[in-house]
Amino acid sequence: MSLVPAPLLVFDFDGVLVDGMDEYWWSSRRAALKLLEDPPERPLPEAVPLAFRQLRPLIHKGWEMVLVAAELGRASPGPVPTTTASYAALLARALERWGWQPATLQRALEEVRAQAIASDRAGWLARHRFYPDVVERLHRLRHEGASWRVLTTKGAAFSRELLEAAGLEPAGLDGHEQGPKTEVLKRLLAEPEPGGGPLWFIEDRRATLAEVRATPELAPVRCWLAAWGYLGPGDGEGLATQGIDWLDATHFRGPLETWSSPAPTPGAIANGR
Ligand SMILES: [Mg+2]
Known part of the structure; x- marks a missing residue:
């Protein structure tokens, strides 16, 4: 058991959990x-x-x-x-x-x-696939005391369909019907989990993370850019100065406390998994 409260993980859907x-x-x-x-x-x-x-x-x-x-x-x-x-x-x-x-x-x-x-x-x-090891990794979060939810601009019903088909049960699911991601994150921060852990947001759209960072109320949210998602050229550069962490697939598979990974060197991104 870790003495540090486990985070609540908020995952974007397309480009983080699923390649569709x-x-x-x-x-x-x-x-x-x-x-x-x-x-x-x-x-x-x-x-x-x-x-x-x-x-x-x-x-x-x-x-x-x-x-x-x-x-x-x-x-x-x-x-x-x-x-x-x-x-x-x-x-x-x-x-x-x-x-x-x-x-x-x-x-x-x-x-x-x-x-x-x-x-x-x-x-x-069948037109979608979960990224490699994602389903197993999400199941394993339970053993780390962490709960996870989904925050997506997709319709909630369509994300739910895919999650259910994979046997995944997030603690919550917010689609575009629930409003902008920054607003949903503010609500989640205002209603902390019983465990009182920090809120981590894992997303592959750099502009969305920049928006979170530009929202003062969301300063406590730790932002991660998912390296395996739909990244554009240069999306992995200059993250530290914006207060965004880089998460590659190897660290994602590892224990939560080891997620901190060095940001890529310029030009190193091969939009890869
Ligand atoms: Mg995405």
Whole structure:
């Protein structure tokens, strides 16, 4: 037994627990094709396009994937944004071009997912995979006295479907319905666990961790960037100055007290697992 209270671990879902790249494209492509009045100028391939993979580290919410899919069907979609600012500009331009609202896009995406689960649940599940050893590692947290929950911008029902299929039971699950991640984290901090341990947040989107760090009330939250997730070039650099810790897959598999691992040297990230 450790004398230090075990942390409450709050895991992002996509890119931390689960790699669902095939499903993100599959469902976004279908939702875009349903919303488009005319067939796309360029056919949307069934295989995940490189531009979609490259954009994934910047994508924040599900509806954005549908918008990106529609954009990739244009005759000249333009260069792939590489910064948060240029990506935000692309989203704004695209929403205006298509005359869509985020809520419409989110609904279309969730309808595709709900129909897929209703008609071929096994097929839908098979488009996702838990990262290696994640399921076993989450089960083992119990022996370390730590509880864990999920905080995602995905619809809670879809995350629950995947967790249940893997036999995983988080202490809680917050999806996009519960509001921005910073707000959910504030609520979790305000209602500490009986054990009174610290709150650790494990996420693969650098911009989200930067937002947490920019929120004074969330100063007690320890932020970890998951090395195996959807990282963009340079996402692992300069973490220490921002108060973000680096978590690679090897340390993640090890005991919680050994998680502190050195940040990568510049250019060392191979978007790897
Ligand atoms: Mg993620």
